[in-house]
Amino acid sequence: MTHQIDLEAEIQRLLTEHERIAEQGITVHRRENVVVLGGEVESVERRDEICRQITGHFPEIEITCDIGITRAQAPSEVEEIS
């Protein structure tokens, strides 16, 4: 059985190294029997692919996905640099 700390490391590496994911900014936290994923990605497709791959690789793990999609609206403010 995979130890907790190894599981988190394995998920982190899967998220980075899987050719269809390549995400380094996803957080992985254990909450009792649930693994909670956090962070933001650029599209709904990427978030869904992350959940699909983790579920496929670790079918015994319950996943909660709190991954958001980064907003891409134009800014309304400017910062003066001094």
Added chain:
Amino acid sequence: MIRIAAVGDVHVDKDVVGRYRPALEQLPDRADALLVAGDLTRHGTPEEAKCFAKEFGGLAVPVVVVLGNHDHQTDQQEQVTEVLTDAGITVLECSATVLEIRGHRLGIAGAKGFGGGFAGACASNFGEREMKDFVGTTEAISARLGETLRSVRCDALVALTHYAPVPETLVGEPLEIYPFLGCYQLGNAIDSAPTALALHGHAHHGSERGRTPGGVPVRNVAHPVIKQAYNVYQLLTDSVDSELVPV
């Protein structure tokens, strides 16, 4: 007055094309140039670079970028650079460009940068060949960025990197990975020239604002940090005449 729009870590691929464009089309009303602080793509393939060029190219303002670590993933950074350059995008790597903007010369010196860590917790050029190669890369890139910055003649000088030059803009990231997010040598390079602003990305969970030891303002413009299509920074302030509200 010069206004610079900046963002990093947009990781464009087919699924992202169209997301940024509405905000980018508004750029001429908001900024004089767009700087992108690396990680333009997911894996650094020419196909992804074409997606980036489609999304971020052909704008009414100059676009200047550096590559990030993702843009090196498939070892095709030269082809990626060629795709971007053909699309009219300026790609910097230990090099600089000067833009003429309303009578001012905006100098931009850029480099991807590299890791290595910060004072009190940095890697040293010592021991195994692999460790010396790692730190040697850090030192070489930083030295070349410093030379480039000092060579630019302009009214306002901006340093553009992917990796962070200070630890302040990494706050929020796990301390354990700071050495993979930036290095103090980049900060020293920035301080060796009259730099007005340093922009970087890479740290998705970091903080927006910091300063180098020499006092240069540093901004982490990673997309998940700024949470909008781009931020706008104003240099050489003499008046406020845009529809954007100063903060």
